[in-house]
Amino acid sequence: MAGVIKLVNVNMSFRGRPVLHDINLEIAKGEIMVIIGPSGSGKSTLLRLIIGLLKPTGGEIWVKGQEISRAGEEEMNKLRRHMGMVFQYSALFDSMTVGENVAFGLRQHTDLSEEEITRVVRRRLRMVGLAGQENVMPSELSGGMKKRVSLARAMAINPEIVLYDEPTAGLDPIMSGTIDRMITSARRLFGVTSVVVTHHMSSAFNIADRIAMIYGGRIVEIGTVDEIRQSENPIVQQFIHGYKSSALARRRQKP
Numbered sequence: 276m277a278g279v280i281k282l283v284n285v286n287m288s289f290r291g292r293p294v295l296h297d298i299n300l301e302i303a304k305g306e307i308m309v310i311i312g313p314s315g316s317g318k319s320t321l322l323r324l325i326i327g328l329l330k331p332t333g334g335e336i337w338v339k340g341q342e343i344s345r346a347g348e349e350e351m352n353k354l355r356r357h358m359g360m361v362f363q364y365s366a367l368f369d370s371m372t373v374g375e376n377v378a379f380g381l382r383q384h385t386d387l388s389e390e391e392i393t394r395v396v397r398r399r400l401r402m403v404g405l406a407g408q409e410n411v412m413p414s415e416l417s418g419g420m421k422k423r424v425s426l427a428r429a430m431a432i433n434p435e436i437v438l439y440d441e442p443t444a445g446l447d448p449i450m451s452g453t454i455d456r457m458i459t460s461a462r463r464l465f466g467v468t469s470v471v472v473t474h475h476m477s478s479a480f481n482i483a484d485r486i487a488m489i490y491g492g493r494i495v496e497i498g499t500v501d502e503i504r505q506s507e508n509p510i511v512q513q514f515i516h517g518y519k520s521s522a523l524a525r526r527r528q529k530p
């Protein structure tokens with residue numbers, strides 16, 4: 276089956292400064308695609324392009340069979356009914372309670388009754404370990420708790436596609452494990468397609484079907500967990516181990 280998300284020769288520049296170059300990427304329905312790469316390599320930009328918050332300077336972006344790089348707001352809003360995004364810095368509405376934040380997409384995109392909304396919100400908050408926190412304001416929460424509210428909000432509309440920008444950053448290992456399991460169970464139970472940007476290699480290896488590494492705005496490697504682990508690309512090895520292994524250094528010294 277054709278990919279539910281497909282990027283064809285995508286380029287992105289900000290004020291003439293190129294950030295992404297010739298990105299070609301196809302993500303199948305139900306796939307968990309993890310994006311890794313150093314800070315500033317263009318990972319968040321890629322997610323923002325897929326959800327249509329940014330328009331590419333070149334190329335095509337297909338989501339659920341629709342080319343979105345030239346789509347209008349109305350078409351994008353229809354598509355976003357099927358997409359959730361967990362932003363890097365949570366991006367909660369500070370003037371709304373936790374419950375109102377989680378209910379936001381349901382009020383915008385569905386005609387559920389208030390009673391049903393209350394039920395979904397309660398269930399989603401329980402899922403992220405924040406049962407009963409409906410009436411708390413975001414300013415009263417820690418960074419990790421805000422992240423979990425953001426996750427509950429993204430999941431509330433039962434999206435077909437969820438984009439996660441560093442969902443486990445700032446969380447303790449137990450909560451990180453919970454989030455990882457939520458991502459995999461959303462796929463197992465509902466066939467959700469996920470694109471996950473992460474700096475946590477253990478999390479990437481746990482959840483990914485495939486991993487794409489972005490470096491300097493290009494995809495320098497893409498493959499299954501095993502393929503990435505065994506990649507001979509020194510940039511990949513250096514990144515996943517966090518240091519230049521002496522073996523690679525020796526190999527490079529050979530004539």
Ligand SMILES: Nc1ncnc2c1ncn2[C@@H]1O[C@H](COP(=O)(O)OP(=O)(O)OP(=O)(O)O)[C@@H](O)[C@H]1O
Pocket residue numbers: 289290294312313314315316317318319320321363
């Ligand atoms: N709206 C914008 N306007 C101008 N430059 C931007 C904008 N958004 C991102 N950039 C630049 O694009 C580059 C890539 O940024 P991006 O946030 O995509 O990287 P990243 O890989 O997600 O980094 P990190 O891991 O630190 O979150 C950076 O140099 C950044 O300064």
